[in-house]
Amino acid sequence: MTPDEIERLFTRDDGAYAFARWGRPVAPVVFGVDAATLGVVKGAFEAVSSLTGHPLAETDPELGSNCMVFFFRDWAELLDVRDLDRLVPDLAPLVARLKAAGANQYRVFRFDEAGAIRAAFVFLCMDDALAAQPAEELALAQVVQVMLLWAPGAFRDRSPLARAGQAVILRPDIAGVMRAGYDPVLPVQAGDRSHALRIFARLEASA
Structure with a gap:
Protein backbone atom coordinates (compact mmCIF):
# COMPACT_ATOMS: atom_id res chain seq x y z
CA MET A 1 0.00 0.00 0.00
CA THR A 2 1.42 3.39 -1.02
CA PRO A 3 1.36 6.57 1.10
CA ASP A 4 -1.24 8.03 -1.27
CA GLU A 5 -3.48 4.99 -0.83
CA ILE A 6 -3.19 5.24 2.95
CA GLU A 7 -3.93 8.96 2.78
CA ARG A 8 -7.13 8.34 0.82
CA LEU A 9 -8.39 5.99 3.54
CA PHE A 10 -8.58 8.95 5.92
CA THR A 11 -9.35 11.84 3.56
CA ARG A 12 -12.92 13.06 3.82
CA ASP A 13 -15.10 14.22 0.94
CA ASP A 14 -14.17 17.85 1.68
CA GLY A 15 -10.47 17.03 1.25
CA ALA A 16 -9.57 17.16 4.95
CA TYR A 17 -7.35 14.45 6.43
CA ALA A 18 -8.90 13.08 9.64
CA PHE A 19 -7.53 10.08 11.55
CA ALA A 20 -8.62 8.98 15.02
CA ARG A 21 -8.41 5.78 17.03
CA TRP A 22 -9.89 4.73 20.35
CA LEU A 148 -10.71 3.77 13.32
CA LEU A 149 -12.21 6.97 11.92
CA TRP A 150 -12.01 5.96 8.26
CA ALA A 151 -13.04 8.34 5.50
CA PRO A 152 -16.71 7.93 4.46
CA GLY A 153 -15.59 6.59 1.09
CA ALA A 154 -12.74 4.41 2.33
CA PHE A 155 -14.56 1.18 1.47
CA ARG A 156 -17.07 2.51 -1.02
CA ASP A 157 -15.48 0.73 -3.97
CA ARG A 158 -13.69 -2.12 -2.21
CA SER A 159 -14.54 -4.05 0.93
CA PRO A 160 -12.05 -4.21 3.82
CA LEU A 161 -12.50 -8.00 3.67
CA ALA A 162 -11.11 -10.67 1.35
CA ARG A 163 -11.56 -14.39 0.77
CA ALA A 164 -8.99 -16.99 1.73
CA GLY A 165 -10.39 -20.25 0.42
CA GLN A 166 -13.79 -20.63 2.06
CA ALA A 167 -12.98 -18.15 4.85
CA VAL A 168 -13.55 -14.41 4.88
CA ILE A 169 -10.64 -12.49 6.38
CA LEU A 170 -9.52 -8.92 6.80
CA ARG A 171 -7.51 -7.73 3.80
CA PRO A 172 -3.79 -7.89 4.73
CA ASP A 173 -3.19 -4.27 3.65
CA ILE A 174 -6.05 -2.99 5.81
CA ALA A 175 -4.91 -5.17 8.71
CA GLY A 176 -1.45 -3.60 8.39
CA VAL A 177 -2.87 -0.08 8.44
CA MET A 178 -4.95 -0.84 11.52
CA ARG A 179 -2.01 -2.39 13.35
CA ALA A 180 0.20 0.59 12.47
CA GLY A 181 -2.53 3.07 13.39
CA TYR A 182 -2.57 1.70 16.93
CA ASP A 183 1.21 1.93 17.33
CA PRO A 184 1.64 3.69 20.71
CA VAL A 185 4.23 6.02 19.15
CA LEU A 186 1.62 7.52 16.82
CA PRO A 187 -0.93 10.09 18.04
CA VAL A 188 -4.51 9.10 18.81
CA GLN A 189 -5.70 11.81 16.43
CA ALA A 190 -4.13 13.41 13.35
CA GLY A 191 -5.25 16.04 10.87
CA ASP A 192 -2.03 16.32 8.88
CA ARG A 193 -1.34 14.19 5.80
CA SER A 194 2.17 13.46 7.03
CA HIS A 195 0.50 11.00 9.39
CA ALA A 196 -0.10 8.71 6.39
CA LEU A 197 3.66 8.65 5.79
CA ARG A 198 4.22 7.58 9.38
CA ILE A 199 1.78 4.68 8.94
CA PHE A 200 3.50 3.78 5.68
CA ALA A 201 6.90 3.71 7.41
CA ARG A 202 5.58 1.22 9.94
CA LEU A 203 4.17 -0.96 7.18
CA GLU A 204 7.55 -0.96 5.47
CA ALA A 205 9.34 -1.80 8.72
CA SER A 206 7.09 -4.80 9.34
CA ALA A 207 7.23 -6.10 5.74
Missing part, protein backbone atom coordinates in the same frame (compact mmCIF):
# COMPACT_ATOMS: atom_id res chain seq x y z
CA GLY A 23 -8.28 6.31 23.37
CA ARG A 24 -9.85 3.95 25.93
CA PRO A 25 -10.74 0.25 26.06
CA VAL A 26 -13.73 -0.60 23.90
CA ALA A 27 -16.74 -1.85 25.87
CA PRO A 28 -19.21 -3.08 23.23
CA VAL A 29 -22.85 -4.03 23.60
CA VAL A 30 -25.08 -5.46 20.84
CA PHE A 31 -28.84 -5.08 20.50
CA GLY A 32 -31.37 -6.87 18.33
CA VAL A 33 -29.67 -10.24 17.70
CA ASP A 34 -29.97 -13.78 19.02
CA ALA A 35 -27.33 -15.45 21.20
CA ALA A 36 -25.58 -17.09 18.26
CA THR A 37 -25.15 -13.82 16.35
CA LEU A 38 -24.11 -12.05 19.54
CA GLY A 39 -21.24 -14.53 19.86
CA VAL A 40 -20.19 -13.85 16.27
CA VAL A 41 -20.10 -10.07 16.83
CA LYS A 42 -18.16 -10.42 20.07
CA GLY A 43 -15.74 -12.75 18.29
CA ALA A 44 -15.15 -10.06 15.64
CA PHE A 45 -14.36 -7.50 18.35
CA GLU A 46 -11.94 -9.94 19.98
CA ALA A 47 -10.19 -10.65 16.67
CA VAL A 48 -9.70 -6.96 15.87
CA SER A 49 -8.59 -6.26 19.44
CA SER A 50 -5.95 -8.96 19.08
CA LEU A 51 -4.82 -7.50 15.76
CA THR A 52 -4.45 -3.93 16.98
CA GLY A 53 -3.40 -4.64 20.54
CA HIS A 54 -6.16 -2.32 21.75
CA PRO A 55 -8.00 -3.76 24.76
CA LEU A 56 -11.67 -4.60 25.21
CA ALA A 57 -13.52 -4.12 28.50
CA GLU A 58 -16.74 -5.34 30.06
CA THR A 59 -17.77 -1.80 30.98
CA ASP A 60 -16.62 1.78 30.50
CA PRO A 61 -16.38 3.65 33.84
CA GLU A 62 -17.96 6.77 32.36
CA LEU A 63 -20.52 5.43 29.90
CA GLY A 64 -21.13 1.81 30.86
CA SER A 65 -20.93 0.78 27.23
CA ASN A 66 -19.06 3.02 24.82
CA CYS A 67 -19.69 1.07 21.60
CA MET A 68 -23.31 0.24 20.87
CA VAL A 69 -24.29 -1.88 17.86
CA PHE A 70 -27.97 -1.91 16.88
CA PHE A 71 -29.55 -4.42 14.47
CA PHE A 72 -33.13 -3.62 13.37
CA ARG A 73 -35.57 -3.91 10.47
CA ASP A 74 -36.80 -0.33 10.17
CA TRP A 75 -35.07 2.96 10.97
CA ALA A 76 -38.14 4.10 12.91
CA GLU A 77 -37.36 1.45 15.56
CA LEU A 78 -34.50 3.63 16.80
CA LEU A 79 -36.97 6.27 17.93
CA ASP A 80 -38.38 3.78 20.45
CA VAL A 81 -35.00 3.04 22.07
CA ARG A 82 -35.06 4.59 25.51
CA ASP A 83 -32.71 7.57 25.99
CA LEU A 84 -30.99 7.02 22.64
CA ASP A 85 -31.91 10.58 21.67
CA ARG A 86 -29.82 11.75 24.62
CA LEU A 87 -26.78 9.86 23.32
CA VAL A 88 -27.32 10.75 19.65
CA PRO A 89 -28.46 14.37 19.31
CA ASP A 90 -31.03 15.17 16.59
CA LEU A 91 -31.92 11.49 16.35
CA ALA A 92 -35.35 12.01 14.78
CA PRO A 93 -34.09 14.15 11.84
CA LEU A 94 -31.19 11.73 11.35
CA VAL A 95 -33.54 8.75 11.17
CA ALA A 96 -35.75 10.60 8.69
CA ARG A 97 -32.76 11.39 6.44
CA LEU A 98 -31.40 7.85 6.54
CA LYS A 99 -34.79 6.32 5.83
CA ALA A 100 -35.41 8.71 2.92
CA ALA A 101 -31.97 7.88 1.48
CA GLY A 102 -32.59 4.13 1.69
CA ALA A 103 -29.46 3.71 3.83
CA ASN A 104 -28.81 0.37 5.49
CA GLN A 105 -26.02 1.41 7.87
CA TYR A 106 -24.68 4.44 9.70
CA ARG A 107 -22.01 5.13 12.32
CA VAL A 108 -21.82 7.98 14.82
CA PHE A 109 -18.60 8.77 16.70
CA ARG A 110 -17.93 10.84 19.82
CA PHE A 111 -14.46 12.13 20.71
CA ASP A 112 -12.58 13.11 23.86
CA GLU A 113 -10.52 16.24 24.52
CA ALA A 114 -7.48 14.71 22.79
CA GLY A 115 -9.50 13.90 19.67
CA ALA A 116 -9.49 10.14 20.33
CA ILE A 117 -12.65 8.08 19.83
CA ARG A 118 -14.62 8.11 23.09
CA ALA A 119 -17.79 6.35 21.94
CA ALA A 120 -19.38 4.94 18.81
CA PHE A 121 -22.87 3.95 17.72
CA VAL A 122 -23.38 1.51 14.84
CA PHE A 123 -26.81 1.30 13.22
CA LEU A 124 -27.59 -1.60 10.88
CA CYS A 125 -30.97 -1.64 9.13
CA MET A 126 -31.23 -5.24 8.01
CA ASP A 127 -32.49 -4.91 4.45
CA ASP A 128 -32.16 -7.72 1.91
CA ALA A 129 -28.53 -6.78 1.09
CA LEU A 130 -27.31 -6.93 4.70
CA ALA A 131 -29.44 -9.95 5.55
CA ALA A 132 -27.85 -11.86 2.66
CA GLN A 133 -24.36 -11.46 4.13
CA PRO A 134 -23.01 -14.24 6.37
CA ALA A 135 -23.01 -13.10 10.00
CA GLU A 136 -19.21 -13.49 10.32
CA GLU A 137 -18.61 -11.28 7.28
CA LEU A 138 -21.06 -8.59 8.37
CA ALA A 139 -19.74 -8.51 11.94
CA LEU A 140 -16.07 -8.29 10.96
CA ALA A 141 -16.68 -5.52 8.42
CA GLN A 142 -18.60 -3.45 10.96
CA VAL A 143 -16.03 -3.85 13.73
CA VAL A 144 -13.23 -2.86 11.35
CA GLN A 145 -15.12 0.29 10.41
CA VAL A 146 -15.70 1.31 14.01
CA MET A 147 -12.12 0.83 15.27
Whole structure:
Protein backbone atom coordinates (compact mmCIF):
# COMPACT_ATOMS: atom_id res chain seq x y z
CA MET A 1 0.00 0.00 0.00
CA THR A 2 1.42 3.39 -1.02
CA PRO A 3 1.36 6.57 1.10
CA ASP A 4 -1.24 8.03 -1.27
CA GLU A 5 -3.48 4.99 -0.83
CA ILE A 6 -3.19 5.24 2.95
CA GLU A 7 -3.93 8.96 2.78
CA ARG A 8 -7.13 8.34 0.82
CA LEU A 9 -8.39 5.99 3.54
CA PHE A 10 -8.58 8.95 5.92
CA THR A 11 -9.35 11.84 3.56
CA ARG A 12 -12.92 13.06 3.82
CA ASP A 13 -15.10 14.22 0.94
CA ASP A 14 -14.17 17.85 1.68
CA GLY A 15 -10.47 17.03 1.25
CA ALA A 16 -9.57 17.16 4.95
CA TYR A 17 -7.35 14.45 6.43
CA ALA A 18 -8.90 13.08 9.64
CA PHE A 19 -7.53 10.08 11.55
CA ALA A 20 -8.62 8.98 15.02
CA ARG A 21 -8.41 5.78 17.03
CA TRP A 22 -9.89 4.73 20.35
CA GLY A 23 -8.28 6.31 23.37
CA ARG A 24 -9.85 3.95 25.93
CA PRO A 25 -10.74 0.25 26.06
CA VAL A 26 -13.73 -0.60 23.90
CA ALA A 27 -16.74 -1.85 25.87
CA PRO A 28 -19.21 -3.08 23.23
CA VAL A 29 -22.85 -4.03 23.60
CA VAL A 30 -25.08 -5.46 20.84
CA PHE A 31 -28.84 -5.08 20.50
CA GLY A 32 -31.37 -6.87 18.33
CA VAL A 33 -29.67 -10.24 17.70
CA ASP A 34 -29.97 -13.78 19.02
CA ALA A 35 -27.33 -15.45 21.20
CA ALA A 36 -25.58 -17.09 18.26
CA THR A 37 -25.15 -13.82 16.35
CA LEU A 38 -24.11 -12.05 19.54
CA GLY A 39 -21.24 -14.53 19.86
CA VAL A 40 -20.19 -13.85 16.27
CA VAL A 41 -20.10 -10.07 16.83
CA LYS A 42 -18.16 -10.42 20.07
CA GLY A 43 -15.74 -12.75 18.29
CA ALA A 44 -15.15 -10.06 15.64
CA PHE A 45 -14.36 -7.50 18.35
CA GLU A 46 -11.94 -9.94 19.98
CA ALA A 47 -10.19 -10.65 16.67
CA VAL A 48 -9.70 -6.96 15.87
CA SER A 49 -8.59 -6.26 19.44
CA SER A 50 -5.95 -8.96 19.08
CA LEU A 51 -4.82 -7.50 15.76
CA THR A 52 -4.45 -3.93 16.98
CA GLY A 53 -3.40 -4.64 20.54
CA HIS A 54 -6.16 -2.32 21.75
CA PRO A 55 -8.00 -3.76 24.76
CA LEU A 56 -11.67 -4.60 25.21
CA ALA A 57 -13.52 -4.12 28.50
CA GLU A 58 -16.74 -5.34 30.06
CA THR A 59 -17.77 -1.80 30.98
CA ASP A 60 -16.62 1.78 30.50
CA PRO A 61 -16.38 3.65 33.84
CA GLU A 62 -17.96 6.77 32.36
CA LEU A 63 -20.52 5.43 29.90
CA GLY A 64 -21.13 1.81 30.86
CA SER A 65 -20.93 0.78 27.23
CA ASN A 66 -19.06 3.02 24.82
CA CYS A 67 -19.69 1.07 21.60
CA MET A 68 -23.31 0.24 20.87
CA VAL A 69 -24.29 -1.88 17.86
CA PHE A 70 -27.97 -1.91 16.88
CA PHE A 71 -29.55 -4.42 14.47
CA PHE A 72 -33.13 -3.62 13.37
CA ARG A 73 -35.57 -3.91 10.47
CA ASP A 74 -36.80 -0.33 10.17
CA TRP A 75 -35.07 2.96 10.97
CA ALA A 76 -38.14 4.10 12.91
CA GLU A 77 -37.36 1.45 15.56
CA LEU A 78 -34.50 3.63 16.80
CA LEU A 79 -36.97 6.27 17.93
CA ASP A 80 -38.38 3.78 20.45
CA VAL A 81 -35.00 3.04 22.07
CA ARG A 82 -35.06 4.59 25.51
CA ASP A 83 -32.71 7.57 25.99
CA LEU A 84 -30.99 7.02 22.64
CA ASP A 85 -31.91 10.58 21.67
CA ARG A 86 -29.82 11.75 24.62
CA LEU A 87 -26.78 9.86 23.32
CA VAL A 88 -27.32 10.75 19.65
CA PRO A 89 -28.46 14.37 19.31
CA ASP A 90 -31.03 15.17 16.59
CA LEU A 91 -31.92 11.49 16.35
CA ALA A 92 -35.35 12.01 14.78
CA PRO A 93 -34.09 14.15 11.84
CA LEU A 94 -31.19 11.73 11.35
CA VAL A 95 -33.54 8.75 11.17
CA ALA A 96 -35.75 10.60 8.69
CA ARG A 97 -32.76 11.39 6.44
CA LEU A 98 -31.40 7.85 6.54
CA LYS A 99 -34.79 6.32 5.83
CA ALA A 100 -35.41 8.71 2.92
CA ALA A 101 -31.97 7.88 1.48
CA GLY A 102 -32.59 4.13 1.69
CA ALA A 103 -29.46 3.71 3.83
CA ASN A 104 -28.81 0.37 5.49
CA GLN A 105 -26.02 1.41 7.87
CA TYR A 106 -24.68 4.44 9.70
CA ARG A 107 -22.01 5.13 12.32
CA VAL A 108 -21.82 7.98 14.82
CA PHE A 109 -18.60 8.77 16.70
CA ARG A 110 -17.93 10.84 19.82
CA PHE A 111 -14.46 12.13 20.71
CA ASP A 112 -12.58 13.11 23.86
CA GLU A 113 -10.52 16.24 24.52
CA ALA A 114 -7.48 14.71 22.79
CA GLY A 115 -9.50 13.90 19.67
CA ALA A 116 -9.49 10.14 20.33
CA ILE A 117 -12.65 8.08 19.83
CA ARG A 118 -14.62 8.11 23.09
CA ALA A 119 -17.79 6.35 21.94
CA ALA A 120 -19.38 4.94 18.81
CA PHE A 121 -22.87 3.95 17.72
CA VAL A 122 -23.38 1.51 14.84
CA PHE A 123 -26.81 1.30 13.22
CA LEU A 124 -27.59 -1.60 10.88
CA CYS A 125 -30.97 -1.64 9.13
CA MET A 126 -31.23 -5.24 8.01
CA ASP A 127 -32.49 -4.91 4.45
CA ASP A 128 -32.16 -7.72 1.91
CA ALA A 129 -28.53 -6.78 1.09
CA LEU A 130 -27.31 -6.93 4.70
CA ALA A 131 -29.44 -9.95 5.55
CA ALA A 132 -27.85 -11.86 2.66
CA GLN A 133 -24.36 -11.46 4.13
CA PRO A 134 -23.01 -14.24 6.37
CA ALA A 135 -23.01 -13.10 10.00
CA GLU A 136 -19.21 -13.49 10.32
CA GLU A 137 -18.61 -11.28 7.28
CA LEU A 138 -21.06 -8.59 8.37
CA ALA A 139 -19.74 -8.51 11.94
CA LEU A 140 -16.07 -8.29 10.96
CA ALA A 141 -16.68 -5.52 8.42
CA GLN A 142 -18.60 -3.45 10.96
CA VAL A 143 -16.03 -3.85 13.73
CA VAL A 144 -13.23 -2.86 11.35
CA GLN A 145 -15.12 0.29 10.41
CA VAL A 146 -15.70 1.31 14.01
CA MET A 147 -12.12 0.83 15.27
CA LEU A 148 -10.71 3.77 13.32
CA LEU A 149 -12.21 6.97 11.92
CA TRP A 150 -12.01 5.96 8.26
CA ALA A 151 -13.04 8.34 5.50
CA PRO A 152 -16.71 7.93 4.46
CA GLY A 153 -15.59 6.59 1.09
CA ALA A 154 -12.74 4.41 2.33
CA PHE A 155 -14.56 1.18 1.47
CA ARG A 156 -17.07 2.51 -1.02
CA ASP A 157 -15.48 0.73 -3.97
CA ARG A 158 -13.69 -2.12 -2.21
CA SER A 159 -14.54 -4.05 0.93
CA PRO A 160 -12.05 -4.21 3.82
CA LEU A 161 -12.50 -8.00 3.67
CA ALA A 162 -11.11 -10.67 1.35
CA ARG A 163 -11.56 -14.39 0.77
CA ALA A 164 -8.99 -16.99 1.73
CA GLY A 165 -10.39 -20.25 0.42
CA GLN A 166 -13.79 -20.63 2.06
CA ALA A 167 -12.98 -18.15 4.85
CA VAL A 168 -13.55 -14.41 4.88
CA ILE A 169 -10.64 -12.49 6.38
CA LEU A 170 -9.52 -8.92 6.80
CA ARG A 171 -7.51 -7.73 3.80
CA PRO A 172 -3.79 -7.89 4.73
CA ASP A 173 -3.19 -4.27 3.65
CA ILE A 174 -6.05 -2.99 5.81
CA ALA A 175 -4.91 -5.17 8.71
CA GLY A 176 -1.45 -3.60 8.39
CA VAL A 177 -2.87 -0.08 8.44
CA MET A 178 -4.95 -0.84 11.52
CA ARG A 179 -2.01 -2.39 13.35
CA ALA A 180 0.20 0.59 12.47
CA GLY A 181 -2.53 3.07 13.39
CA TYR A 182 -2.57 1.70 16.93
CA ASP A 183 1.21 1.93 17.33
CA PRO A 184 1.64 3.69 20.71
CA VAL A 185 4.23 6.02 19.15
CA LEU A 186 1.62 7.52 16.82
CA PRO A 187 -0.93 10.09 18.04
CA VAL A 188 -4.51 9.10 18.81
CA GLN A 189 -5.70 11.81 16.43
CA ALA A 190 -4.13 13.41 13.35
CA GLY A 191 -5.25 16.04 10.87
CA ASP A 192 -2.03 16.32 8.88
CA ARG A 193 -1.34 14.19 5.80
CA SER A 194 2.17 13.46 7.03
CA HIS A 195 0.50 11.00 9.39
CA ALA A 196 -0.10 8.71 6.39
CA LEU A 197 3.66 8.65 5.79
CA ARG A 198 4.22 7.58 9.38
CA ILE A 199 1.78 4.68 8.94
CA PHE A 200 3.50 3.78 5.68
CA ALA A 201 6.90 3.71 7.41
CA ARG A 202 5.58 1.22 9.94
CA LEU A 203 4.17 -0.96 7.18
CA GLU A 204 7.55 -0.96 5.47
CA ALA A 205 9.34 -1.80 8.72
CA SER A 206 7.09 -4.80 9.34
CA ALA A 207 7.23 -6.10 5.74
